[in-house]
Amino acid sequence: MSKFPDSQRMEKIVSLCKRRGFIFQSSEIYGGLNGAWDYGPLGVELKRNLKNYWWRVIVHERDDIVGMDGSILMNRSVWKASGHEDTFTDPMVDCLVSGKRFRADQIDEQSGWVVNFVGATDFEAFQKLQQEQEAPERSRIWSEIELGPHLRRIFTNPSGTFDLNSRSGYVQLSDPVEQTKSLELLIKRGILGASSLQPFSAMEIGGDPKSFKWSSRGVNRAIRVAQDFYRKRGVRNPIVFAVGLEREEHSKRFNPENGSLLTEPRSFNLMFKTFVGATEDESSLTYLRPETAQAIFVQFKNILEVSRRKLPFGIAQIGKAFRNEINPRNFTFRSREFEQMELEYFCRAGEGMKLLDYWLEERLKFYENIGIAREKLHARNVPDEERAFYSKGTYDIEYDFPFGRQELEGVAYRTDYDLSQHQNASGKSLEYFDEETKQRFVPHVVEPSAGVDRTVLALICEAYSEDEAPDEKGKMETRLVLRFHPRMAPIKCGVFPLLRNNAQLVAKAKEIVGLLRPHMNIFYDESGAIGRRYRRQDEIGTPFGVTVDFETMGEKDAALRDTVTLRERDSMKQERVAINDLAGTLLAEIT
Numbered sequence: 001m002s003k004f005p006d007s008q009r010m011e012k013i014v015s016l017c018k019r020r021g022f023i024f025q026s027s028e029i030y031g032g033l034n035g036a037w038d039y040g041p042l043g044v045e046l047k048r049n050l051k052n053y054w055w056r057v058i059v060h061e062r063d064d065i066v067g068m069d070g071s072i073l074m075n076r077s078v079w080k081a082s083g084h085e086d087t088f089t090d091p092m093v094d095c096l097v098s099g100k101r102f103r104a105d106q107i108d109e110q111s112g113w114v115v116n117f118v119g120a121t122d123f124e125a126f127q128k129l130q131q132e133q134e135a136p137e138r139s140r141i142w143s144e145i146e147l148g149p150h151l152r153r154i155f156t157n158p159s160g161t162f163d164l165n166s167r168s169g170y171v172q173l174s175d176p177v178e179q180t181k182s183l184e185l186l187i188k189r190g191i192l193g194a195s196s197l198q199p200f201s202a203m204e205i206g207g208d209p210k211s212f213k214w215s216s217r218g219v220n221r222a223i224r225v226a227q228d229f230y231r232k233r234g235v236r237n238p239i240v241f242a243v244g245l246e247r248e249e250h251s252k253r254f255n256p257e258n259g260s261l262l263t264e265p266r267s268f269n270l271m272f273k274t275f276v277g278a279t280e281d282e283s284s285l286t287y288l289r290p291e292t293a294q295a296i297f298v299q300f301k302n303i304l305e306v307s308r309r310k311l312p313f314g315i316a317q318i319g320k321a322f323r324n325e326i327n328p329r330n331f332t333f334r335s336r337e338f339e340q341m342e343l344e345y346f347c348r349a350g351e352g353m354k355l356l357d358y359w360l361e362e363r364l365k366f367y368e369n370i371g372i373a374r375e376k377l378h379a380r381n382v383p384d385e386e387r388a389f390y391s392k393g394t395y396d397i398e399y400d401f402p403f404g405r406q407e408l409e410g411v412a413y414r415t416d417y418d419l420s421q422h423q424n425a426s427g428k429s430l431e432y433f434d435e436e437t438k439q440r441f442v443p444h445v446v447e448p449s450a451g452v453d454r455t456v457l458a459l460i461c462e463a464y465s466e467d468e469a470p471d472e473k474g475k476m477e478t479r480l481v482l483r484f485h486p487r488m489a490p491i492k493c494g495v496f497p498l499l500r501n502n503a504q505l506v507a508k509a510k511e512i513v514g515l516l517r518p519h520m521n522i523f524y525d526e527s528g529a530i531g532r533r534y535r536r537q538d539e540i541g542t543p544f545g546v547t548v549d550f551e552t553m554g555e556k557d558a559a560l561r562d563t564v565t566l567r568e569r570d571s572m573k574q575e576r577v578a579i580n581d582l583a584g585t586l587l588a589e590i591t
């Protein structure tokens with residue numbers, strides 16, 4: 001069984017995606033753009049197969065759901081009414097040393113010794129004053145009567161380490177209150193050179209939990225980080241002043257990468273701003289949509305009228321969404337530009353909770369039908385404190401990615417919140433009229449909201465496998481194979497003439513390509529040994545391979561004329577199939 005989380009597996013997947021043309025970094029030749037990805041020839045096919053299947057299952061195979069395709073740019077009032085302008089935020093913190101930004105709620109907890117500092121001063125000036133202390137009568141500064149007590153407080157037997165090579169060091173202050181006052185005075189008088197009195201703290205990451213050993217040789221990691229902090233604030237060769245040491249358990253205040261203190265959390269709105277028209281001011285401001293759902297709510301009345309549906313009924317949409325994520329990560333998993341497949345299923349208040357469970361089951365079935373193993377899917381019942389205040393129930397459908405268990409889709413009972421908000425803000429009725437009871441009311445809604453890119457990533461992670469297969473000479477070798485469900489596979493069938501220099505075989509193979517191409521995505525390949533050609537298709541997940549050989553031409557056995565070898569990717573089993581039956585056989589597997 002594979003390790004979990006399994007970073008090696010993920011690295012192999014990312015590399016395969018690039019090598020075989022599934023997913024590339026956006027703007028790669030310019031160094032990329034963080035959080036944006038391009039889908040190559042195979043990636044786009046996989047993505048289309050997923051979206052088409054979702055549309056088929058959600059819209060075409062049902063009487064109670066219709067589709068729509070809304071605009072990405074919408075009136076800013078939509079985002080005010082929906083609450084996104086005020087509350088679509090993540091708490092963000094910055095590392096005070098590297099400047100790296102993190103989502104506060106995603107910081108890994110750290111335990112360790114925390115060293116507190118009151119400031120830093122210049123190594124050269126400090127050393128000079130320390131040397132002058134030996135003959136104070138010859139020093140202009142030491143001779144100043146009123147400075148004497150302050151200088152002695154700092155320079156008499158300082159406990160710490162000074163490193164001549166890096167021209168830096170640390171001093172432990174034994175009487176932080178009085179000594180800090182003295183430092184303040186000396187710094188104000190310009191006696192200590194470039195200095196800073198900004199407080200700072202750093203955690204000694206990975207240190208001994210029992211005790212903190214002030215290192216006499218070199219300096220502790222927390223101290224090095226503090227020196228970097230003060231360097232950034234103008235103290236080129238810092239001696240840092242440590243005032244205290246405390247143990248912190250399960251803290252989220254420090255950068256897990258270097259131990260530096262982080263800023264206090266601040267709200268960061270995730271919507272990308274843009275301007276509509278020629279002026280760039282508040283009056284023309286709007287946002288790239290952060291979810292597709294709002295277009296559905298805003299068009300609810302129009303669609304209700306034209307589709308003449310009765311409750312419960314749904315409106316489905318697939319489209320781009322944009323979020324200025326603080327930390328895009330895990331390949332395409334958390335991107336700044338991505339696609340969603342969203343369904344808003346409108347109902348009466350009393351039906352909401354039942355439909356929530358119904359849609360959870362439907363969605364789990366969907367994932368199984370595209371080849372994701374049930375045991376790798378998990379329905380997390382989101383607890384009250386994590387749920388949006390208006391939601392009466394939410395499930396996260398999670399998948400065991402190689403980097404951990406993460407959300408694929410949210411299924412939420414959002415009550416009548418969205419429609420009520422838009423009704424109140426726009427002043428237009430978004431009520432439903434029930435012909436039977438003659439009542440008017442704002443419908444409630446259950447929303448299964450899935451990510452296209454996350455599901456594509458799950459499909460690739462699920463499909464990735466390595467097994468053993470014989471090479472041309474029968475020797476076993478590692479075979480890399482993407483075991484996509486045939487329904488999702490980017491290319492459904494490879495077609496190969498056994499020999500490229502045999503005109504008859506080539507012509508027959510091309511005839512078969514012409515026969516199959518109207519029904520499915522085909523790849524024709526005549527180069528290299530047949531085993532190599534199979535391997536190339538295995539690696540991109542093509543479920544079937546058709547080989548035209550001499551039997552096809554009836555050369556060995558007349559009964560086999562116009563039959564081909566059909567090879568199945570996973571079992572590598574081969575069977576003879578009549579060319580006339582090929583399309584039907586394959587279509588049964590891929591639809």
Ligand code: GAP
Binds near residue numbers: 408451
């Ligand atoms: N309308 C509800 C809504 O947008 P969400 O949980 O914020 O809910 C729904 O998003 C789905 O969209 C997620 O489950 C995920 O699959 C996808 N998604 C959200 N943010 C994403 C991101 N930054 N990158 C990729 N997919 C994302």
